[in-house]
Amino acid sequence: DAGVIQSPRHEVTEMGQEVTLRCKPISGHDYLFWYRQTMMRGLELLIYFNNNVPIDDSGMPEDRFSAKMPNASFSTLKIQPSEPRDSAVYFCASSIRDRSRTDTQYFGPGTRLTVL
Amino acid sequence: SQELEQSPQSLIVQEGKNLTINCTSSKTLYGLYWYKQKYGEGLIFLMMLQKGGEEKSHEKITAKLDEKKQQSSLHITASQPSHAGIYLCGAESGSARQLTFGSGTQLTVLP
Numbered sequence: 001d002a003g004v005i006q007s008p009r010h011e012v013t014e015m016g017q018e019v020t021l022r023c024k025p026i027s028g029h030d031y032l033f034w035y036r037q038t039m040m041r042g043l044e045l046l047i048y049f050n051n052n053v054p055i056d057d058s059g060m061p062e063d064r065f066s067a068k069m070p071n072a073s074f075s076t077l078k079i080q081p082s083e084p085r086d087s088a089v090y091f092c093a094s095s096i097r098d099r100s101r102t103d104t105q106y107f108g109p110g111t112r113l114t115v116l
Numbered sequence: 117s118q119e120l121e122q123s124p125q126s127l128i129v130q131e132g133k134n135l136t137i138n139c140t141s142s143k144t145l146y147g148l149y150w151y152k153q154k155y156g157e158g159l160i161f162l163m164m165l166q167k168g169g170e171e172k173s174h175e176k177i178t179a180k181l182d183e184k185k186q187q188s189s190l191h192i193t194a195s196q197p198s199h200a201g202i203y204l205c206g207a208e209s210g211s212a213r214q215l216t217f218g219s220g221t222q223l224t225v226l227p
Contacts, residue, residue, distance in 0.1 A: 091158060093159075102166065107160075
């Protein structure tokens, strides 16, 4: 398996522009998570999906952020309009409950976003 | 909400030395995950602990969960430069599937 795939790996944009981050979870995984990592706040959960349905989006910072999962193999995180304070590394992770009832999350390589 | 405190925040050791990283929770831990992250890369899953007193090892890394299930430690024996990175502990929030993460421990191993 290729693992969790994220694109792009790096994104540099100007303030006010729309940014779309993409994620392909591991095939067969039924949970998908979006995280944001910064030096100041560490790793924060933004939103997660179960079977393509958003379960908890309480970590989404504000209305400028939106996430979708149109099918089991694809999710997007969109920021519109982007601001310099959105600069961070955004991670996608996926998981499935195994026979021992553990829910290990497997992370993608992340997208490093810089908003100028 | 659950909070995880990791200590130390950073650690510099000479190659070959042993070291321990701690993760303390404000609430009972239902599932405790250890991850390693190298700069600019994603998190790599190391180990997961569920039961009080449980201990798991992989190569030179051993993780333990105390009997009260509120503290976990990660011990590295005979450290190598390849062990360098950020170690993060993550905990399940009760019955929810999301993880809350500690702030991480930056490990540097000097050759």
